[in-house]
Amino acid sequence: MNNQFILLSSLILFTATPSLSQLAASNISQQAYENTRVARVEIVPEQLAPNATFDPKPILNKLKTKAGDPFSQSTFDDDLKTLAADYDRVEPNIQTQNQQLYITIKVWPRPTIRTIKWDGNTNVKTKTLQKELGIKNGSTYNRQEFNKSFNKVKEYYIKKGYFESQLQYKVSLDKKTNEVDVTILIKEGRSGKIQNIAFNGFTASEKSELLNMIYTKKYNLLTSWVSGQGSYNEEALEQDQVTILNYLQNKGYADAKVYIKIKESANKEKIIIEINADRGPVYHFGKVTFSGNEIFTDEQIEPVFTARPQDIYSPEQLRITTQNIKDLYGRKGYIETNVQYETKLVANQPIYNVEFKIYEGEQYKIGLIHVLGNTQTESNVILRESLLVPGEMFDSARLKATERKLQNIGYFKNVNVYSVRTQDDQLLGENYRDVYIEVEETTTGNISLFFGFSSADSLFGGLDLAESNFNYLGIGQVFSKGLSALRGGGEYAHAKISVGAKQTSYLASWMTPYFRDTLWRIGFDVNQTTSSLQANDYNIKTYGGSVFASYPFAPFWSFGLKYRIKDAIVNVSDPTPEEKKTATADGYLSAISSNVSFDSTDSAYKPHRGFRSLLEAEYAGMLGQITFLRYGYLNSFYTPLWKNGIMKYRFDFRFIQPVLKTPAFKDIPLSERFFMGGENTVRGYKAFDLGPHYANGDPTGGLSSGLISFEYLHEVVRILDLFIFADAGSISDKKFSIDTFRLSYGFGARLELMNRVPIVLGMGFPVNPDTRSEVRRFFFSMGGQF
Numbered sequence: 097m098n099n100q101f102i103l104l105s106s107l108i109l110f111t112a113t114p115s116l117s118q119l120a121a122s123n124i125s126q127q128a129y130e131n132t133r134v135a136r137v138e139i140v141p142e143q144l145a146p147n148a149t150f151d152p153k154p155i156l157n158k159l160k161t162k163a164g165d166p167f168s169q170s171t172f173d174d175d176l177k178t179l180a181a182d183y184d185r186v187e188p189n190i191q192t193q194n195q196q197l198y199i200t201i202k203v204w205p206r207p208t209i210r211t212i213k214w215d216g217n218t219n220v221k222t223k224t225l226q227k228e229l230g231i232k233n234g235s236t237y238n239r240q241e242f243n244k245s246f247n248k249v250k251e252y253y254i255k256k257g258y259f260e261s262q263l264q265y266k267v268s269l270d271k272k273t274n275e276v277d278v279t280i281l282i283k284e285g286r287s288g289k290i291q292n293i294a295f296n297g298f299t300a301s302e303k304s305e306l307l308n309m310i311y312t313k314k315y316n317l318l319t320s321w322v323s324g325q326g327s328y329n330e331e332a333l334e335q336d337q338v339t340i341l342n343y344l345q346n347k348g349y350a351d352a353k354v355y356i357k358i359k360e361s362a363n364k365e366k367i368i369i370e371i372n373a374d375r376g377p378v379y380h381f382g383k384v385t386f387s388g389n390e391i392f393t394d395e396q397i398e399p400v401f402t403a404r405p406q407d408i409y410s411p412e413q414l415r416i417t418t419q420n421i422k423d424l425y426g427r428k429g430y431i432e433t434n435v436q437y438e439t440k441l442v443a444n445q446p447i448y449n450v451e452f453k454i455y456e457g458e459q460y461k462i463g464l465i466h467v468l469g470n471t472q473t474e475s476n477v478i479l480r481e482s483l484l485v486p487g488e489m490f491d492s493a494r495l496k497a498t499e500r501k502l503q504n505i506g507y508f509k510n511v512n513v514y515s516v517r518t519q520d521d522q523l524l525g526e527n528y529r530d531v532y533i534e535v536e537e538t539t540t541g542n543i544s545l546f547f548g549f550s551s552a553d554s555l556f557g558g559l560d561l562a563e564s565n566f567n568y569l570g571i572g573q574v575f576s577k578g579l580s581a582l583r584g585g586g587e588y589a590h591a592k593i594s595v596g597a598k599q600t601s602y603l604a605s606w607m608t609p610y611f612r613d614t615l616w617r618i619g620f621d622v623n624q625t626t627s628s629l630q631a632n633d634y635n636i637k638t639y640g641g642s643v644f645a646s647y648p649f650a651p652f653w654s655f656g657l658k659y660r661i662k663d664a665i666v667n668v669s670d671p672t673p674e675e676k677k678t679a680t681a682d683g684y685l686s687a688i689s690s691n692v693s694f695d696s697t698d699s700a701y702k703p704h705r706g707f708r709s710l711l712e713a714e715y716a717g718m719l720g721q722i723t724f725l726r727y728g729y730l731n732s733f734y735t736p737l738w739k740n741g742i743m744k745y746r747f748d749f750r751f752i753q754p755v756l757k758t759p760a761f762k763d764i765p766l767s768e769r770f771f772m773g774g775e776n777t778v779r780g781y782k783a784f785d786l787g788p789h790y791a792n793g794d795p796t797g798g799l800s801s802g803l804i805s806f807e808y809l810h811e812v813v814r815i816l817d818l819f820i821f822a823d824a825g826s827i828s829d830k831k832f833s834i835d836t837f838r839l840s841y842g843f844g845a846r847l848e849l850m851n852r853v854p855i856v857l858g859m860g861f862p863v864n865p866d867t868r869s870e871v872r873r874f875f876f877s878m879g880g881q882f
Contacts, residue, residue, distance in 0.1 A: 566583065
C-alpha cells in the first residue's frame with residue numbers, strides 16, 4: 097500500500113502538477129489514510145550546496161498538514177503543490193505505525209545558474225540576447241520560467257527577420273554544488289532583411305498600389321527600426337498573399353493564383369521577396385438581375401448597384417451592392433431585410449451572370465434602448481450620443497452612426513450597437529425592436545511627466561493631468577469611493593504645470609459638452625504665466641481666466657461666446673524710452689468675445705482632410721483698464737493628394753483696434769500684441785522676432801498680423817512624417833495694415849515616439865529677411881503638437 101502511494105505521488109510530481117487531482121481521486125489511498133492521525137511531518141533536504149543551511153520550520157509552518165491533525169488527502173495534495181512551486185523536486189513518503197501516519201517529504205532545492213553561455217550568435221550581440229532573456233548568472237533555475245524567457249529570445253530572432261533561426265539549450269547539473277551551466281545553441285540562418293520586393297507580371301501602377309496595401313516592406317535603415325517592418329515575417333507574407341489575391345480577383349481575374357518565393361540576394365545579409373501571379377482570363381459581369389422587391393421599385397433600387405452588366409467582375413462590388421440594398425431598406429425601418437446573390441458562369445465564356453434575391457421582411461420601430469457594460473460612464477452620457485429615438489421608425493444608418501459616435505468619443509475600447517426582438521411584445525406589438533448599446537470601458541485619464549526642447553523656449557518640462565470622462569459630482573465621494581468617483585460624467589478636466597527656461601505656466605480647465613443634456617458646451621479655465629519668450633529683456637507676468645460657451649447650430653458649424661479677465665505685469669530690463677511707455681501699459685483687462693466656427697476635419701489632433709475656420713471679434717473694456725477691439729479670421733484646409741500625402745493650407749489674419757482709454761499702439765500691453773516668427777508661424781526666422789523693433793533690437797509686436805502657409809506632409813510610417821513648406825508672415829504696428837510679408841521655405845521631419853508628444857525638426861530658409869539677426873534656419877521642438 098505504501099509503495100503504491102509513493103509511486104503515485106512521485107509519478108505525479110514528475111509529470112504535471114494538475115495530475116495531483118488524480119491522487120485525490122484514488123479510492124485506495126483515501127480509504128487507507130483519510131482521517132488517520134498524523135504523528136509526524138518531516139522535511140528532508142537533498143543535494144544541498146556546500147556550506148548551505150536548511151531550516152525546515154518555515155516549510156512546516158507553510159504546510160496545512162500538521163502533526164496531531166487527522167490526515168486529509170485533498171489538503172496534502174495542496175501542500176505538495178505548494179512545495180512543488182518552490183522546489184525542483186518533491187518526493188513524499190508515508191509510513192503507518194500504530195495506526196498513525198509518519199510523513200517524510202524529501203525536497204530538492206532548485207539549482208542556481210552558474211553560467212549562461214551563448215554559442216553561435218554571430219550577427220546579434222550576446223549582450224542584446226542576454227537582455228532579451230532577462231535571466232542573469234546567480235539566479236535560481238526554474239525550468240518553466242526559463243523556457244518562457246528562452247521563447248522570448250526565439251521570438252526576438254523571428255522579429256529581426258532570421259526566419260531560419262534554430263535555438264535550443266542544454267543544462268548541465270553539478271550535483272556537488274547544486275549549480276547548473278546553461279549553454280544556448282544558436283543557428284541564426286539567413287538574415288530576413290528584405291532588399292527588394294520583386295513583382296513579376298504586374299504593371300507599374302499595380303505594383304505601386306500593392307506596395308501600399310501589403311504589410312511586407314523593403315528594409316530601410318532609417319525607418320525599419322521604428323516601424324518594425326522590412327524583415328521577413330511568415331504570417332505577414334501569408335496575409336499579403338491573400339491581399340494580393342483579393343486585389344487581382346477584384347480586377348476580374350477570378351481564377352488568379354499568387355505565389356511568393358524567397359530568393360537569395362547578392363548581399364548575403366538580405367533576401368529578395370519575389371511575387372508571381374497566374375492571372376488567368378479577365379471575367380466580366382453579364383446579366384445582373386434582382387427580384388423580390390415590393391417596397392421599392394426597380395428604378396429606386398438600380399442606382400445603388402455597383403455591380404453592373406459588362407463591368408469587370410469583382411467580388412468586392414457584389415458585397416458592396418448587397419450592403420447598399422440592405423442599407424436602402426434599413427433606412428426605412430426594414431432592418432431585417434436579407435439579400436442573397438448567386439453567380440452563374442456562362443458556358444465557355446469568362447462571364448458571370450448574377451441574380452440578387454431580396455427578402456424584404458417587416459418594417460420596425462424603435463422600442464426601448466438598453467445600455468450594457470458601462471461600469472463607470474453614466475447611461476445618460478451614452479444615450480445623449482445616440483441618434484435613435486424610441487417610438488420612431490428604425491433607421492439602420494443612424495444605428496451605425498450612433499456606434500461610430502460612441503467609438504469616437506474615446507470612452508470605450510469596444511462599442512456594439514444592435515437591435516433585438518423587444519421584450520415587451522405584448523405591450524408594443526410585433527413591429528418593435530429594442531436597441532442594445534453594449535460598451536467596454538477603457539481608461540480615459542492620463543497623467544504624464546513631460547519634457548522637451550524647442551528653439552523658442554529652450555528646455556522645458558512639467559506635469560500634465562487630463563480626464564476626458566470627468567464627473568465633477570464625484571468630487572465629494574472621492575474619500576468613500578476613491579478616484580473612480582471622478583469618472584463617468586462625460587466632462588473634460590485638465591491641469592498642467594510647465595516650467596521652462598523662458599516660460600513658466602499653470603493651467604486648470606473644465607468643460608462639459610452637453611450642459612444640462614442640451615447641445616450647449618460650456619467651460620472655464622484659470623491660468624498664470626511668467627514669460628520672456630518675446631525677448632530676453634521682457635518679463636511678462638499674467639494672471640487670468642475665462643468662461644466660454646458654444647452651440648452647434650448646423651452640421652460642422654458652431655457659435656461661441658467667451659468672457660475673459662487678465663491682469664498683466666510687464667517688466668523690461670534696460671528699456672528704451674519707448675519701452676518704458678510700453679512697460680506702463682499693463683493692468684486689468686476684461687473682455688467679451690463671440691465667434692463662428694466651421695470644422696469638417698477628420699481629426700482634432702492630426703487632420704488628413706477637411707476645412708477648419710474661425711471668425712471672431714472681441715471687445716476689451718468692460719470694467720477693465722484697457723480698451724480695444726480685436727478681430728481674427730483663421731483658416732486651415734487639409735486635402736489628401738494620395739494615400740500618404742496631405743496638403744495643408746493656412747491663412748490667418750488678426751487685427752487690434754485701440755479705442756477709448758487705450759487710443760494708441762503704445763498703450764496696448766505687450767501681452768496682447770501679436771508676435772510672429774519661429775517653428776509655429778514663419779519657420780526659418782527667429783521666434784517672435786518679425787516686424788518692427790525698438791532701438792535696442794527688442795521686437796515691438798504689432799496690431800496687425802497676417803500668416804500664409806503651404807505645407808506638404810508625407811507619412812513615411814505611422815509615427816514618422818516628412819514635410820516641405822513655404823511660409824509668409826507679416827507684422828505691423830499700425831491698425832488694419834498688412835506690412836511686407838517675410839517669406840521662407842524649407843523642409844523637416846515629425847517623429848512621434850510617445851503619444852501626442854512629437855519631435856519636430858527642420859530647416860527654414862528666409863527669402864527676404866529685414867536683418868540678418870532675424871534669421872534662425874534650424875528649428876526644433878519636442879513636446880508640442882502638430
